[in-house]
Amino acid sequence: MRYAILADIHGNLDAFRAVLKDIEDRGGVDELWCLGDVVGYGPEPSACLSLLMEYPHVCVAGNHDWAAAGRIDTADFNQDAAAACEWTAGQLTSPEKEYLQNLPLTVTRGDFTLAHGSPRDPLYEYIFSYLSAEDNLRSLGTAHCFVGHTHVPAVFLSAEGICRKQPLPPVLRLGGRSIINPGGVGQPRDGDPRAGYAIYDDAVRVIYSYRVPYDIAAVQEKMNRAGLPEYLSLRLSDGL
Numbered sequence: 001m002r003y004a005i006l007a008d009i010h011g012n013l014d015a016f017r018a019v020l021k022d023i024e025d026r027g028g029v030d031e032l033w034c035l036g037d038v039v040g041y042g043p044e045p046s047a048c049l050s051l052l053m054e055y056p057h058v059c060v061a062g063n064h065d066w067a068a069a070g071r072i073d074t075a076d077f078n079q080d081a082a083a084a085c086e087w088t089a090g091q092l093t094s095p096e097k098e099y100l101q102n103l104p105l106t107v108t109r110g111d112f113t114l115a116h117g118s119p120r121d122p123l124y125e126y127i128f129s130y131l132s133a134e135d136n137l138r139s140l141g142t143a144h145c146f147v148g149h150t151h152v153p154a155v156f157l158s159a160e161g162i163c164r165k166q167p168l169p170p171v172l173r174l175g176g177r178s179i180i181n182p183g184g185v186g187q188p189r190d191g192d193p194r195a196g197y198a199i200y201d202d203a204v205r206v207i208y209s210y211r212v213p214y215d216i217a218a219v220q221e222k223m224n225r226a227g228l229p230e231y232l233s234l235r236l237s238d239g240l
């Protein structure tokens with residue numbers, strides 16, 4: 001079976017569509033594994049949710065998903081994120097909010113745990129360092145974990161008691177225990193503005209990571225028209 005690993009779509013329909021087209025061009029997948037933050041920041045939250053529903057998928061809750069659905073508050077959000085969240089909440093229908101409210105914090109699939117931020121603190125913890133990865137791996141009930149939240153592709157690999165951080169390579173053979181971040185679909189933050197995602201093929205135990213160009217200017221225009229904070233649209237071109 002093949003699975004597409006998608007994190008942080010963030011209401012960016014153009015990026016999401018470009019990624020889905022890329023997946024089809026590569027032979028398709030059996031299921032989407034969505035790591036949360038389907039909405040927030042971007043101009044088309046409802047359309048992103050509808051598109052996700054068209055595919056067999058599992059999805060965990062991101063902080064923006066629960067905040068836009070009213071399940072948590074935005075006390076931890078910066079000003080732009082809180083403004084975008086409020087705008088997003090005004091766009092979503094009741095069934096869409098209900099779907100987001102009911103998203104689980106973690107999901108287990110085979111020897112993978114799926115979480116938005118981290119397995120021990122799914123909504124809020126950012127795994128940037130090998131130290132936090134190591135702490136999370138210690139209490140992890142599966143060998144591997146996919147996370148999003150940082151919007152930065154990376155792999156934290158623990159073998160023979162040593163945990164190391166490395167950039168996510170184009171082809172990663174699973175070994176040891178690991179935490180893997182496929183990067184962000186709708187708001188990449190590693191300096192590469194192209195949408196990031198991964199495909200996991202369990203027959204060969206390999207994770208392939210990809211970057212996909214999309215029409216950033218079109219999304220920025222939609223964001224400006226919606227009155228979303230300017231910084232949020234500008235950062236899409238920088239991928240930061």
Ligand code: ZN
Nearest residue numbers: 008010037149
């Ligand atoms: Zn996010």
